[in-house]
Amino acid sequence: MLDWSKYITTAHRYQHKAKRQDRADLNHNIIVALADAQIRIDNDGGGQLSDIAMLRIASYECQKYWRHEKRQLTILSLNTEIGDGEGNTTELIDTLADDKAIDLADWLDAKTFLLGCPKRLVLIAHKRVSGIALDNKDKCYLQRFRQKEQKSLNLSDTFYPSQCPIYSRSTA
DSSP: OOOHHHHHHHHHHHGGGSOGGGHHHHHHHHHHHHHHHHHHHHHTTOOOOOHHHHHHHHHHHHHHHHHHHHHSOOOOOTTOEEEOSSSOEEEGGGGSOOTTOOOHHHHHOHHHHHHTSOHHHHHHHHHHHHTOOOOHHHHHHHHHHHHHTTOOOOOSSOOOGGGSHHHHHHHO
């Protein structure tokens, strides 16, 4: 025989374990599962569900609920509008960073460029600005850096690769 009041009190104990919007659904699922278990017992020869068995069935229904929740895919559309807290809305696609976009303020700032340069290259640049003549090692280093960056060679004083010890070894 079905004892609905016991099923309701048992389900009421477990409904707080679900999300607020799903508590009533979990409550009903537990009640139905308890009723199904009692019907199976009645069909097999009778008897009542013990309180421990009802708690175990309710616990199992909670586990089923959370497994189902975790397996649900959350798919966001890039056309979804989001708010910024000030009443303005923008589409989600507009908030993505573009890898090819150039930040012009940082590009023009010399400090940002110098942070990425090797220290020796910065010292060579200071020598050039100060008007100090570069020795062969500095000229060779500058030449290699320019070739690596695939920039054209614009030295005011003439530099021949034969003067560089690295080039003279490789060509000899």
